[in-house]
Amino acid sequence: MFLPLLRRRNPRLIDAAVAAHRAGDLPPNTYVIDLDAVERNAATVAAEAGRLGLRPFAMTKQIGRNPDASRAIRAGGITHSVGVDLECSIAAAAGGLAAGHVGHLVQIPRRRAAEAAALGPLYWTVFDEQKAREAGDAATATGRVQDVLLRIVADGDRFYPGHEGGFPADGVVDAARRVDAIPGVRFAGVTTFPATLFDAGSGDIVSTANLATLTRARRALEAAGFEHVQVNAPGTTSTAALERLAEAGATQVEPGHGLTGTTPLHAVRDLAEDPAIAYVSEVSHVWNDRAYVFGGGLYVDPVLGDASTDALIVGPGEDAASVTALPVEMPAPSAIDYYATIPVAPGAARPGDTVVFGFRPQAFVTRAFTAGIRGLDTGDPVLEGLWSADGSKPLALADALGGLDALGGEGLR
Incomplete structure (x- = not known):
């Protein structure tokens, strides 16, 4: 339900996420956070809370405890x-x-x-x-x-x-x-x-x-x-x-989802806070007229019930604004979310195509990455860093290879 909101109120986040994925700077299974919007949202909440004599404490679990987002929240006054x-x-x-x-x-x-x-x-x-x-x-x-x-x-x-x-x-x-x-x-x-x-x-x-x-x-x-x-x-x-x-x-x-514009009320009414988060993935393969999309972070907060989930498949040279949103067949809650599937017309999706979702996340219960992005307001977007869903740095390949070297080159048997 939040994809139309993203497309209408923060299309620059979608465009930047697509560009970063195409460039290889953003892996699939990543929640991308608009840090400028988070800072604005925090400032909006802080100002209204101050007017009413309330003290706000920020809840960061939904955005994967991302430290760059925490810094943006603090810059906004919380x-x-x-x-x-x-x-x-x-x-x-x-x-x-x-x-x-x-x-x-x-x-x-x-x-x-x-x-x-x-x-x-x-x-x-x-x-x-x-x-x-x-x-x-x-x-x-x-x-x-x-x-x-x-x-x-x-x-x-x-x-x-x-x-x-x-x-x-x-x-x-x-x-x-x-x-x-x-x-x-x-x-x-x-x-x-x-x-x-x-x-x-x-x-x-x-x-x-x-x-x-x-x-x-x-x-x-x-x-x-x-x-x-x-x-x-x-x-x-x-x-x-x-x-x-x-x-x-x-x-x-x-405030938690209020800081990313993803409370249930944001889905049905334009509020002061801007939508500030999207989920980015990639087509793995196509089989039986279905695009299989890498998962790992496909936990949609069930607060809105059985609301459908849509996504954009954006191929090389395509503009996200001109792509039609497609309904997603999400994994059952009892299943491991290795993939989601999207019914597609023949030739309409190819391995490696970027896929963008907009939904209400709970990143901390997933195995997704999170990445904050700055500069959307100025037209010069910059990724601040890539983090695991618990707020730690993901394990680098060099570290893994170093561990194998420590085993005397024998690797794992």
């Missing part, structure tokens, strides 16, 4: 990240984003609490008192007192399967007092996920019951004497959602 897991926080820090929030959605493993504490996070979410004690012990060892957020849950709240857990919301005041008494931590506020969601029926974002739970919890805590209660309210976060969140009492928001 200085801290939220790490969906510890690796996410570490990768964001490598790109210059300080740790704003750790432990949500994925709790910090017990034996890695010291690593999390070493990042000096502003906030650390815990689902129970044991996790609060682990955070406290790790913070004490660094000479700090760690502000913690309590994940809370009430009847009627919605969580994705596998995301469940937290303190009962109806006992949040007592829970806050108990956690506040644990050495090394200080109760700071509450969180949940998701606070807002896209509603396909209305074509708009709606508040979840979880957001109302946060509002009630804040009021109860303030009535009990807690001051400056932080309310962390992530979910479908773009500038279009911020006023709603502020009115509900949120103090912290966590």
Whole structure:
């Protein structure tokens, strides 16, 4: 659903991606990120959040924890990240984003609490008192007192399967007092996920019951004497959602897809943020009137349901703007995405042709590459670097050959 949006609002990203692939500078199975657009989007979110008294923490998992993108986000005015897991926080820090929030959605493993504490996070979410004690012990060892957020849950709240857990919301005041008494931590506020969601029926974002739970919890805590209660309210976060969140009492928001213009609302409505990411691949071979396209990053975030996926096959000498988008037969979710297939007319696709997709990604769960590109606004695009989906540098061929040399030239048997 995002390919038409890309073609209409950021065709230069498609053109630059095609040119880089043709030149051999961009391998297939790469998410290409428009760093200038990401910086603009971050500035837009930061400005609106500042107007509303909200503090934004950037979520970078969707774009593969790309350090060049982290630098662009920081240049746009968002200085801290939220790490969906510890690796996410570490990768964001490598790109210059300080740790704003750790432990949500994925709790910090017990034996890695010291690593999390070493990042000096502003906030650390815990689902129970044991996790609060682990955070406290790790913070004490660094000479700090760690502000913690309590994940809370009430009847009627919605969580994705596998995301469940937290303190009962109806006992949040007592829970806050108990956690506040644990050495090394200080109760700071509450969180949940998701606070807002896209509603396909209305074509708009709606508040979840979880957001109302946060509002009630804040009021109860303030009535009990807690001051400056932080309310962390992530979910479908773009500038279009911020006023709603502020009115509900949120103090912290966590844009992720908003930074690349790929929230579900972006698919149906033009918002302030520009689309800033495309997936680039290549035709491997053609068989039975189907072009087989290299995969590896073909995980389409299912938030929009069974929406179809289209792609452009751009051959030598062809202009992406004049190519007709074709429906893609995506691998089943239960299959390894070695290839996607695209039905084509005889002779319409050849091995090596560039293929460009536009969809809502979750790059960190794939084996794709990511590559940031600068200069689209000036007409002089430059690739900043190629990274693996975990934010690390991909293994170079020279390193692999060096490893074989270390085996005395025998190689692998």
